[in-house]
Every structure is written in structure tokens, then in C-alpha cells.
Amino acid sequence: MLSRVASSLFWMSRYIERAENISRLCEAGFRISLTPKVGGGHKEEWLSTLKSAGVLESYLSVHDEITGEKAINFLLFDERNASSVKSCLTSARNNARIVRTKLTRDMWESLNDTWIALQAVSPQSMTNARLPDFLDWVRHRTAQFRGALLGTVLRDEGYYFSQLGAFIERADNTARIVDVKYYLLLPDHQAVGGAIDTYQWETILRAVSAQRSYRHVFHEDYRPWRVAEFLILRPEMPRSLRFCYDWLNVTIDGLIEGQHPELSAARLIRSTHQLLKSSQMDDIFQSGLHEFLTDFIDRNNRVTGNLAVDYCFEQAA
């Protein structure tokens, strides 16, 4: 397969995954801003949402102050923000057009229809009343694309590259959400800071669509260290770091089948996978949750760099 084609499939899936995550983050931020009692904390909530989305800097280069309206517009529609939902869906479609013949009809139509429908949405019309519907729509469309991909595409190289893109992106997003809220998740947090509204933890879980599955796994109230464990180490939670790396590990197996020696991306995926499998939450807290997450985000980023080198994504004559 052409390296450029592999790269396009990788980024197509990444952008779809990112669009979904941004819409989830937006929903979490929006929910918090609706709770009356937090009052002046709203600003901080949007600040942390922009941080989680990794776009705080670019936001501040465009806006002087943080308001809910501006943050929502920036996260959803602003084309100056390469990670806005609109930018992501446009980039995904551009990548798909480049590799059109490597997609199934279902995949192409799903993506193309989404993009066409998005053209008709005016950012000005995004009132508080309409926002929830729009966010639902984004999630439905990205889920439909994923379904089309999983249900129809050949399990060949192209599929593996698309999975690498999706799960590297997802791991990055989950790690960022947890990292931005890490102070909430410290086990002694309640002792130090008093009773934090469980609403805050619920928000974190909501950002990864996990508020109910948490209860199915733990059968207890939200407890910060449990939430951290759930999002970092639990293999049954499909947005946890562990799950993402379980999947990346299987994917890289498929991709490198028969190739020897193992390339740098494969080695890094394996060692990161091993790290997540063998870690205990207690140890992570002992050595520092923030440090652990920073290290993870860095490793996860390096996987992309290594893939680019291993599979000549960038020009290297």
C-alpha cells in the first residue's frame, strides 16, 4: 500500500474519533454550566474543557475571554481551530476522498452525507436549546461511520492503519481528560478539599460516556480513585487507556504479520501495553498520577512519530 494512502486512512479515522471526543467534551462542559450552584465556576469549567481538548492556546490566540458561547463555537465550528468538530469532519472527508477507492461505499456515503449535512448547520443557530441535539447528531454520525467501517471493510493493511489512528486518538483524549482533572482524582482529595460534588466526577465519566458502566463494574458510588482506575487500567472499559492499548497491540500484530525485525512503532506499542497491563492504581498514585499521565501522553504521541518513520508517512527519499 502507498505510504500516503496508509497515512490518509490513519488520519481519516483519527479525525472522526476526535470529532466524537470533542462533542463528548463539549457535552460535559455544557452540563456543568447548567448546574446553578457552581456559579462563577463556569468559566473554569470551560477553561478546563478547552484544556482537555488541547486547544486552549489556539483559543486564547483568537479570543480574549472565556465564555461558554465562544468556547462552544470554537470547539464545534471554528475553522481556525484544526480540532473543531467541523474541521475534523472536513479533514476526515478530505482524507477519505484521497483514498476513495480504498473505502467501501458504506463508509464513503456515511462520511460524505455527514459532511454535506454539516454544511447546512449554521453556527449562529446553535442555541442552548439546539446544542444537545447537535451533539447527539455528531455522536450518531461518527458511530455510524465506525459501524460502516467495522461492518464492511476488508481486514487488510488499510483497516489496520485506520484502527491505529482511531485508538491512538482515543487514548490521547482519555488521557487528557483524566490529566486535566487529576487533582479531583487523587485518593486523598476529599480529605484535603472537603466534599466535592459527585457531579464533577460524573462529568468526567460523562465525557467518556461511562457514567452508567462505572456502576455496572463497581456497584458503588463514584469514588475518585475508582474513576481513575476505570479510565486508565480497566480492560473492559472501551475508552480506557488499557483497552486502547489492548486493541493497538492486536492491530499491530495484524499489520506486521511476518515482518521481522519489529519496527519501532510496534516495539513502543508493546512496551506501553505491557506497562498498562502491569500497573496498579496504588503505584500510580504513589509515583504521581500527573507524571504517569504526562509520560503516557508523550509515549502515545511518539507512536505516531514512529509509525510515520516505519511506514514512510513523511517524505524521506
Added chain:
Amino acid sequence: MEQTVGQRGLAREIIFNEMIGPEGAPRGHYVTLSEWLEQQPARDLKRKRAEAESIFRRLGITFAVYGSNDTLERLIPFDLIPRIISAAEWRLLERGIEQRVRALNAFLLDIYNRQEIIRAGRIPADIVLRNDAFLPEMIGHRPPLGVFSHIVGTDIVRTGPQDFFVLEDNLRTPSGVSYMLENREAMLHLFPELFARHCVAPVQHYPELLRQTLEAVSPVAPEETTIAVLTPGIHNSAYFEHSFLADQMGVELVEGQDLFVSGGALYMRTTRGPMRVHVVYRRIDDEFLDPLTFRPDSILGVPGLMDLYRAGAVTIVNAPGTGIADDKAIYSWVPEIVEFYTGQKPILQNVPTWRCAEPEALSYVLEHLSELVVKEVHGSGGYGMLVGPTSSKKQIEQFRRILKARPSNYIAQPTLALSACPAFTKSGVAPRHVDLRPFSLVSDRVRIVAGGLTRVALKKGSLVVNSSQGGGTKDTWVLTDE
């Protein structure tokens, strides 16, 4: 796609109706279609048309409009009524096209090598050697099988039962073949019963023939050949066609950045390392092929490609420098070219062309400006031209001054009364003007797929079949003798 002769039909000339004969009865090969059309309620045809449109949109058979963003990917209007060409008509066309295509390839080989046609005084040296499309880099080059133009799209119009005129020989990178194929697919889907009543020659094997043609001119054995289709990228108006052809042939669609030259060979970057490429079916223009030889600022091509090509390590299809044979200045010499290389009279006619550089021609043109189309020799896309019959006196006088100042820069042609075929229009089935672009594939032999792209001017009275000006396409049926 290039503009055709003229802008509006000349009412005083009789328009040849391809379906209906002078007595008002359908011509033989149109009888079945004509009867069928009479039985079709308009609402059924409307429904079919909507269905066709949704097929094309779903498949993304669009063309991008230059200078606009992605929202302006447009569908080319598709006309439901097939154009029918009888077996006898096709035999004439086929012989004529093959003769012309062979002669033009012989011409290209000659002018880049021995230049016998110039030495024989049959064509002026200046018109070739001082032409912008002449590539000195190709002098002395002999491509595999001596073929320069492997894929040819010959634009043909008709004015009478036996009167076929070639408007243009597209020898560089002719486009439109994907529409020929998709139009047929759509028709098979929409009107299977109509195919059952006709004996229509197939066109679907075109990608296979294209592949065979590309393999036949490979520097290595066909079975060891790797082919790539080179595209400028998704913003090119013909991107759909590029990806369609690569897909149909089962070869990679590459951009310049995917290719590199190393150790005397061309490679593409793949996830499993560099992979050798032997034949490049390029859909980018000569000047963008290689920044080391042509435009240094171009990033569409591959540095070092021309050296490899001249060394015979890779075949470029169509060969660089073919533009010299489809230049407007050369066009008027094609009848001489055909006679010189084949020793035969041309089977297909040229549109009569006055070369304003010649004093007699110039004085005729100046006297008849209001009847003629005057074109710039190197112009394209309808710029710098005068369409006499639709221009005001003032425009004609203005143009007269420009023409007198630089006569050698212009040619002139009469406006032709293009033939008309039935089309499904807003006001029902009505005749509309058409042209035809059949596609020839040249290697050790010339293969012409029976059919081609028929373009149709969907506006009443219009002769403009350009897609950018409301023209559409329709399926072209060549009937075979049963």
C-alpha cells in the same frame, strides 16, 4: 473540455437530425428507440432521470470547479436518451480515427527524429520548431514501439449523413472516459429492457484494454510491469476519473510526492518500502512532470523523471511533447500529415480552417468576419476568440484591428451546423446538438472502444456542449451487425 466551434446554431443551415430522416420517419437504426420513446410517459422518464442523478451523486461522479471550494463539486447533467450510431457509420468513423491516430503518431516520431515531413517541404519548419508545444528535450527520443500518444480522444462533429468533421485531436491527456463507462453502467441499470432490444457493442472492457496498452509499452515484460496513474491530486477537476481508472485497472493512484528516483529507477513509497514503477500513466501536463527539466517551482511531478524516461527506464504515457500534434496551428495541417505518412486521402475531414498568417486567407477572413469563428492559435477555453455570428458590429471592428496587428496569431473557421439527437428536456423529447469523443488506445495496434463520450448541448439552440456551460453527456451506443 474544450469549446466546440460556434456558439449558436445557424438557422439558415439545415441541421442533420440523427434520429429522424428527411421524410419524417426514424432512420433504420433508430426505429426501435423511437417506438420505445413514444410509449414512455414523461413522468416515467422524469423518475428515471431522478434515479440516474441519485446514482451519480452517490457514486460521487463529480467534477470540481477550479477556484472554488469543495462545496462546488458538480454533477454533469446526464441525458437519458442514448445516441445511436449504426454499424456502418461506426466502421467509417473507426477507419478514419485509426488512420488519423496512426498518422499523428508517425508525425510525432518523425519531428522528434528525422523531420522528414519538414525536409520534404510538406509543412513549414517554423510552425513546428518555433511552437511552444515542441519539446527540444524529446529530440532524438524513440519511445517503446515508437508510440508517443497512447490514449487519444478525437472530438468529432457531424453535419450530414456522411459528413464527419474532426474538431480536435486530443493527444496529451484526454479526459472523459470515466463518463463513457459510468453512463453505460447507469443505462444498464435504468433501462435493461432497451438493451434487450438492441445489439449494443460493450464498452466496459476499456480499463482492461488500457492496462494491456500500458503493459505493451513497458520497459520490462508485461507480467513484471508495475503501473501507476499519476494525478495532481483531489483538487484537479478530473480527479474522479483518475481514481476511477486506477481503481478499475487495479493499480496505484499516485501523486508526485509518492514517487522518487533512485539508482536509475523510479520507485513509489509504500508501507513495505520502495517499490519499482515501470509505466506512469500521467494525468498532469508536460511542464509539471519534472522540476529539474521543466518548471522548477512545480511540486506535482518527480525530480529526475525525465532523465529516467530518456534512458528508457520508465515509460511515460502519453509521452511528453505530444502537444505539438494537437496544437491549433498544426491542426490545419493534419490532412497533409495524414497523406504524407499514410499515402492515403484522409477519411475524416478537418473543419475548413483559414490560417490568417497567409495573406489570401487573411483577406478572406477580414471580409467574412461576421460569419466566422476566429481563434487564437495558442488560446484555449474560449479566450481571445471572436464568434462572428453572435458578435456586435462594434466587437467585430475591435477584433478586426487586433487581427490585422498580429494575423499569424489567428486561425478562422466557419460555424458548423452540428447534428442533433433526441434529448429528454424540460419540454419533453426534443433534438439537441451533440458532439462525440471516441477513445483510441495505441500500442502495437490501435484499439478503439466502440462508443465514446457524447456531449449534448441541453439548452435549446445552443451549440455549446461544455459541461461548464450547461452541457451534459449521454450514453453512446454503437450497434453491431447481428
